[in-house]
Amino acid sequence: MRTIRIFLLLVCLACYHITLAQPSAVLEAYVQEGLANNLALRQQSLDLQRSMESVRQARSLFFPTVQFNATYTRATGGRQIELPLGDLLNPVYGTLNQLLQTNAFPTLANRTEQFLPDDFHETYLKVAYPLFNSDLKYNRRIQEHVVASKVATKAAYEHELRYQITEAYLRYLQTLEAEKIWLNSRDVLLELRRFNESLVKNNVATRDVVATADYELSKAETEIFQFKSRQNTTRAYLNFLINRDLQADVVVDSSLLRQDVPVYEKVELVKNALSGRQELAALSAGQAAAESVLKMNEANRILPDLYIGGQVGFQGFGYKFNGDQAYALAQIGLSYDLFGGGMKNSKIQQARIETEKLRAQQDEVRQQIALQVTQASNELENARNAWNTSRQGLVAAEEIFRIVNNKYRANQALLIEFLDAQNRVTAARLQTVLAWAEVLVKEAELRKAAGM
Numbered sequence: 524m525r526t527i528r529i530f531l532l533l534v535c536l537a538c539y540h541i542t543l544a545q546p547s548a549v550l551e552a553y554v555q556e557g558l559a560n561n562l563a564l565r566q567q568s569l570d571l572q573r574s575m576e577s578v579r580q581a582r583s584l585f586f587p588t589v590q591f592n593a594t595y596t597r598a599t600g601g602r603q604i605e606l607p608l609g610d611l612l613n614p615v616y617g618t619l620n621q622l623l624q625t626n627a628f629p630t631l632a633n634r635t636e637q638f639l640p641d642d643f644h645e646t647y648l649k650v651a652y653p654l655f656n657s658d659l660k661y662n663r664r665i666q667e668h669v670v671a672s673k674v675a676t677k678a679a680y681e682h683e684l685r686y687q688i689t690e691a692y693l694r695y696l697q698t699l700e701a702e703k704i705w706l707n708s709r710d711v712l713l714e715l716r717r718f719n720e721s722l723v724k725n726n727v728a729t730r731d732v733v734a735t736a737d738y739e740l741s742k743a744e745t746e747i748f749q750f751k752s753r754q755n756t757t758r759a760y761l762n763f764l765i766n767r768d769l770q771a772d773v774v775v776d777s778s779l780l781r782q783d784v785p786v787y788e789k790v791e792l793v794k795n796a797l798s799g800r801q802e803l804a805a806l807s808a809g810q811a812a813a814e815s816v817l818k819m820n821e822a823n824r825i826l827p828d829l830y831i832g833g834q835v836g837f838q839g840f841g842y843k844f845n846g847d848q849a850y851a852l853a854q855i856g857l858s859y860d861l862f863g864g865g866m867k868n869s870k871i872q873q874a875r876i877e878t879e880k881l882r883a884q885q886d887e888v889r890q891q892i893a894l895q896v897t898q899a900s901n902e903l904e905n906a907r908n909a910w911n912t913s914r915q916g917l918v919a920a921e922e923i924f925r926i927v928n929n930k931y932r933a934n935q936a937l938l939i940e941f942l943d944a945q946n947r948v949t950a951a952r953l954q955t956v957l958a959w960a961e962v963l964v965k966e967a968e969l970r971k972a973a974g975m
Contacts, residue, residue: 549776550692553765557688558681560766567680571673578670581663587652594646595842598639606634640840647836647850655829661819668812672805679801684764686971690964691761695773696780697960698757701953702750708949709743712736715941718932732938739942780959784907784966789900792973796892799974806888810881817874824867827859892972899969906965910958913951920944920951 558564609631616628653659716736722728759769797803832854839848860867927944930936 547776547779549774550779553692554685554688557684557765561684562766564680564684567677571677574670574673578666581666584659587650590649592647595644596640598641601637601639603635603637606636609633642840644842645838647834649834651832653830657822657826658819661815664815665812668808672808675801675805675808686967688764689967691757691764693960693963695757695761697957698750698754700956702747704952705743705746712740712743735938784962793893793896796896796973797889800892802888806885813878813881817878820870820874827857829857831855895972899972903965903969906962910962913955913958917951917955920948924948
């Protein structure tokens with residue numbers, strides 16, 4: 524009887540929650556560890572860093588570019604061109620020499636020149652600067668909006684990861700509490716076996732009562748083994764989320780299963796979700812990027828591109844740097860497409876369609892979020908109602924067990940009645956513990972849906 528009373532006291536302490544004002548420091552430590560080490564979140568961070576580099580690249584296009592180039596060419600063979608200099612000029616030169624009575628004009632030979640330049644070099648410094656290019660401005664805006672979308676996406680995943688870690692930790696505590704109930708149930712059955720053995724020794728009962736107790740003990744051992752297996756699975760999943768060794772120990776904060784769950788106002792939760800969910804922020808940034816693409820295409824249709832540039836260097840045969848080979852040039856250019864087969868108008872229309880698509884998607888996600896909050900709120904209420912019902916069943920099952928236990932020890936009840944009452948109270952205790960853990964899980968799901 525003393526063992527049973529102790530067991531009932533432990534179960535009552537486990538089933539009736541105590542209001543705690545502060546959240547679990549242990550769980551928050553695991554959440555922070557997951558936010559720092561989770562591999563999927565690390566990929567999100569790297570994706571964000573890559574997008575930030577795209578912004579830097581877009582900004583760099585506003586600055587002038589300076590290039591230094593140096594080439595030297597040696598060539599032989601290839602295409603050639605015949606230059607009939609002798610055939611063209613020698614008759615003229617001969618006539619001039621006769622008229623002038625001089626040999627001032629020499630006799631020239633025909634020449635053959637190859638197209639590929641041989642012993643030729645070009646060394647120069649080139650500067651280019653875009654005076655006006657609408658693409659550069661809008662491209663920078665687009666990349667900035669992409670970064671904002673990546674930031675919001677990463678924040679949304681962090682929020683989801685916080686919920687996943689919380690749920691995994693609560694599931695782990697749930698299996699621990701269930702195992703405790705079966706361990707205590709095993710203690711009751713061991714006490715029953717000892718009592719039955721005493722009955723057999725005193726010739727009050729036959730040996731089958733001991734065998735029956737052994738059979739019930741084997742079922743309890745099976746349940747204990749199953750819950751230990753679930754513990755290993757939930758612990759491994761929790762360690763996976765925080766990127767630790769899957770078999771690492773987990774610090775237990777059983778008080779978390781006895782925290783009170785406040786009553787939430789559904790309307791306020793929906794408002795909070797629609798203003799705080801990062802998924803909406805990511806979609807808003809994506810829509811802003813699409814609108815920038817639309818503006819860029821509209822600007823391309825009516826605005827030209829204007830640039831200036833210059834180049835100084837040396838060019839000629841033989842690798843020399845002298846006044847004969849030095850050159851300098853300056854350029855100013857304007858580019859405008861007069862006709863492109865309707866390509867620009869098509870791009871504008873395509874960008875408009877994408878903007879409308881994202882706007883419709885954003886409206887749909889807002890409705891989905893409101894639905895998620897509503898469903899999570901209803902599920903929390905259902906879980907709370909199930910827990911209240913299970914508490915009432917537990918009180919009744921414990922009272923039945925107390926009466927049957929006393930009657931059995933007074934030889935006024937059958938063994939099957941005792942075992943039936945004992946199984947009922949064990950099931951009721953399990954249901955109560957699991958129901959309260961489910962309340963906590965549903966509360967965490969509601970807070971996730973509400974963006975809290």
